[in-house]
Amino acid sequence: MDQKEEKKRLRTRLLRLRETMDAETVRRWSRAVTETLVDLESFRRAGTVFFYLPFRNEVDTWDAIRFAWQAGKRVVVPKTDPKTKTMELYAIHPDTPLIEGAYGILEPPEEPGRCVIPAAVDLAVVPGVGFDEKGYRLGYGGGYYDRFFSGAGAGMIRVGVAYPFQMVETVFPEVHDQRMHVVITPERVWHCADVSDL
Numbered sequence: 001m002d003q004k005e006e007k008k009r010l011r012t013r014l015l016r017l018r019e020t021m022d023a024e025t026v027r028r029w030s031r032a033v034t035e036t037l038v039d040l041e042s043f044r045r046a047g048t049v050f051f052y053l054p055f056r057n058e059v060d061t062w063d064a065i066r067f068a069w070q071a072g073k074r075v076v077v078p079k080t081d082p083k084t085k086t087m088e089l090y091a092i093h094p095d096t097p098l099i100e101g102a103y104g105i106l107e108p109p110e111e112p113g114r115c116v117i118p119a120a121v122d123l124a125v126v127p128g129v130g131f132d133e134k135g136y137r138l139g140y141g142g143g144y145y146d147r148f149f150s151g152a153g154a155g156m157i158r159v160g161v162a163y164p165f166q167m168v169e170t171v172f173p174e175v176h177d178q179r180m181h182v183v184i185t186p187e188r189v190w191h192c193a194d195v196s197d198l
């Protein structure tokens with residue numbers, strides 16, 4: 001089997017495992033990940049944090065988002081453009097009305113001229129279908145985060161969040177894949193890239 005086929009099978013297998021999780025397990029593991037995340041030195045120091053808004057049993061980021069607001073941080077989330085496979089970032093507040101955008105993921109409404117430049121973001125909390133110990137990430141195959149991190153979003157600290165079963169031996173990385181600096185699972189933190197002050 002070639003690498004492309006292996007990667008596709010791994011994606012299907014991991015997505016199936018995540019789909020079959022019960023709500024209580026999603027809550028319990030998300031809470032454990034959140035506690036570790038908000039305690040990271042790089043998170044405490046961050047003024048602006050790029051979160052994703054969870055869908056389909058992804059690690060729930062809402063508690064961490066509320067924590068960030070309470071700590072006075074700026075919270076930004078992506079608005080995706082499926083035509084160009086790119087993301088723009090918008091700041092959200094507790095009262096920002098969110099709408100279902102591409103793929104049924106909640107997004108802030110479009111506000112021309114109000115998007116936040118990626119260079120202003122200190123840390124990104126990154127969703128994934130799977131991760132490996134080197135910090136490589138398997139996503140839905142759209143290349144959104146790879147494109148973002150290899151371009152304007154290059155400077156921020158990248159923190160992947162995952163359930164235990166999403167941490168695998170290898171995600172069959174390709175040359176364009178951008179590594180995470182840190183991956184957090186409910187039971188531990190994986191320091192993947194050389195960032196001196198994490």
Ligand SMILES: Nc1nc2c(c(=O)[nH]1)N(C=O)[C@@H](CNc1ccc(C(=O)N[C@@H](CCC(=O)O)C(=O)O)cc1)CN2
Pocket residue numbers: 052053054055058078080087103105127128139140141142143144145
């Ligand atoms: N919460 C969250 N937001 C996110 C991501 C994510 O993984 N999670 N993304 C991370 O990249 C981007 C959206 N990427 C996505 C890419 C494809 C599909 C998707 O549903 N794909 C179809 C496959 C066929 C198709 O292209 O339509 C599928 O899986 O059924 C979903 C999200 C940006 N926002």
Ligand SMILES: Nc1ncnc2c1ncn2[C@@H]1O[C@H](COP(=O)(O)OP(=O)(O)OP(=O)(O)O)[C@@H](O)[C@H]1O
Pocket residue numbers: 137138139140141142143144145146147148150174176177
């Ligand atoms: N920096 C980039 N510039 C242009 N195309 C890219 C870049 N990074 C990735 N791509 C393209 O995007 C496609 C999907 O990449 P990949 O399979 O790694 O996505 P993924 O990381 O699983 O998805 P996502 O980030 O959306 O969750 C690939 O065909 C790749 O060629």
